[in-house]
Amino acid sequence: MYTQAFKEAVAYCKANNLFVGYGNPNGKVLVIGKEAAHIGKEETTENLEKKKKELFQSNVSQWEHILSTNEVPNYDGQHPFSHKNPLYAYLNQYNSWDKSKKGGTSRTYLSYEKLYEQLFLQGEKLEEINFQKEFFITEFSDYPTKESYKNEDIEALRKQSIEERKPLFAMPFFKEFPIVIVAAGDYPRRYQIDLEQTFNVKWEEKPIEIGNKNWYNLHFSKDNKRILIHTRQLSNGVSNKLITAIANEAKKFLK
Template sequence: MYKKYFKELVNSAVESSNSFYSNNLKNEPNPFYVGFGNPNSNILIFGKEQGYDVNEHNNEILLYESINNPYEWKNYIDNNILPNKNKFYDTKLNYVNAFRPYMVKMGGGGHTYNKYHTLISNILDNIQIDKNENKFFDHVFISEVNHKPSKLSQINSLSNYYRIEFLKNDYYNSFNVIICACGNYLNDNQVYEIFNLKLINDYSKPNERFKVYSDGKRVLINTRQLSMNIKNDYLKRISLVAKEYLK
C-alpha cells in the first residue's frame, strides 16, 4: 500500500526525530513532522502551520499531532495498517489518527478544513466527496511549511534549517499537484531550491496570492492561507490550474 518514497520519508523522519529529541527538549515541536491524510494521493497541501497553542491540553495535542507523528506513520507502515477511523491514542481529545486527524469539522464555515474540502471537491469534480467526517482527507495529503504550531502566525518567512531540508525529500517532490497555502512563507528561490520548480505565472490579485511554479509535469501553486474570508471563485481559479496537472 505505501509508496517507496513515503516509507523512506517516514524512516528518515523517525531517525531524525530520535536524534533531535536526544539533544532538545521533549516538548519541542517536531521539525520532522510528516503530515496527515492519504499518503498515496496525487495532491499535497502545505498550510502555514498547525493552528493551536503548544500548551493546550497539557501538551497532548503537540504530542499527538507533531512529536509522535512520524512514529505513528512508522507503526502503520510496519504493520501494514490501512486507513481507518480508529483512535490511535486512548484519550478524550478529539484527535483520531494520522489518516484522518479529526472526524468532525472544526469551527465554522471559514475554518481551513472547510476551505480544503471545497478546493479538493473543485479539483476532483468527478468524485462526490461527502462533507461529513472530513472525507476530503481520503484524497489529499496535508502537511505544514512551518513545523511550529501557533494560533497566530509567528513568522514571516521559513528559515528553520531542519524543516527546509526535510521538505526537500523525494516524497514531497513526487506529487503532481502541490498547493502551498502559506502566503509568502516561501520565496521564489526557496520554491526552486526545495521543489526544483520555477515561477511560470503570477495570477495574483489583491488579497489573493496565486503564483504558479512548474517544470511542465508538476505544479506548485502558492496561495494565501485558505481560511476565513476566502471566496469560492478564488478556490475555483486555483482548482482549474491544478486539474491540468492531474490529467
C-alpha cells in the same frame, strides 16, 4: 502500498524529531501550510516545546505502525474525530465552520474540502469533510502556535523549525505528488524557502491576482507533469473565486 520515498521521509522525521503530516501519502495533492494552530497566544515557549514533542512523537509512531502493518486506508467509512491516526485526521467532521452542527470543522479545512470537491467530485458538496482521501497535509513549521503570535521567542522557535524542516521538503517523497499547493502566504519570502530549488519547479514569474488579497503563483516541473501553486493561507477571507481558480489550474495535472 506505501512508497519507499515515503518510508524514507518517515525515517528522516524520526531521526530528526520532525512532524510528518496527516492524510493520504498516496493521494494526488500535497498541501503545505504555515503551521498548525493547536496552541493559543497565552502559552509559554515551554508549553510549546512540550506540545511540539508530543505531536511529533505521536505522529511518527503512528506512521511507523501504519507502515509496519501496511494498513490500507478506507476513506468511505466512519472514523472518530481524532488526529491519533494520521490517515484519518479530522475526517468526517461536519462540512461547516459552525461548531454547533455535529462538530463542524475549521475554515482552513473547509477551503481544503472545497478544493477536493472541485477537483474530484465536480463540485458536489459532501455533508462531512473527506479531503483526506486525496490530500496529504503538512506544515513549514511544526511549532503548534498561531502565526499571528508576534513574540520574539516564538519567532525564533519558528525560524529554527523551518530551517530544520527545509531538508525534509527536498526529499523525493514531496515530489511524488502531481499537485502541490503551498498555502503559506509570505513564508517562502520571509524565511528564504526556495520553492523552485526545493521542489524542482520553475516559477512563471507573473502573480495572478483574484482580488481582495486573493492571489496565486504557478510553478511547473521541467517535464510538465507536476504543478506547484503558491497562494495565501487558506483560512479567513478566502474567496470562492480563488478556490475555483486554483482547482481549474490543478485539474490539468490529474491523471
